Amino acid sequence: MKTVTYITEEGLKRMKDELDRLINVERPAISKAIGEAIEKGDISENAEYDAAKDAQGMLEAKIAVLGGQIASARIIDESKIDISSVQILNKVTIRNKTNNATMQYTIVSEPEADLKRGKISIQTPIAKGLLGKKVGDIVEIQVPSGKIPFEIIDIAI
Secondary structure: OOOOEEEOHHHHHHHHHHHHHHHHHHHHHHHHHHHHHHHOOOHHHOHHHHHHHHHHHHHHHHHHHHHHHHHOEEEOOHHHOOOOOOOOOOEEEEEEOOOOOEEEEEEEOHHHOEHHHOEEEOOOHHHHHHOOOOOOOEEEEEEOOEEEEEEEEEEEO
16 A cells, blocks of 8 residues: 655645656657667667666656655645644744754655755654644754754744
8 A cells, every 4th residue: 555645736736747747858858869779780789778778767767656656645735734733734943952043844745855945854853853742842853963952933834
């Protein structure tokens, strides 16, 4: 049984657009490269052919994974998100009690994670440690450098 992935409508659209690009742009380009390599003669010693076939295999694997993620995706109704405690799609402001640094993250599903945009996967240690906690709670989260205490400052949508 596949794992259900909860995702925003925007995230699902991005995934579908990426799948469309892989199928309708990348796949034909690789097929063309394979055809050109075959035209050059003996494929048993043709490095171009081998590289194109390897690229084709990796592309087909990407298409299969992305297709599976889309098939198991369920859109979250953002209007029904509760902010009384931390959950997926909440924007959480936390303060590192050790160095007083304040950070803000939106907790999202794995396919939507993008640290540059402040979106962390629900699978990360920080997100797992924050889930279910309330404003004012202090949570010790195990990270690679050790345990860090965080205070939850705000929970928003």
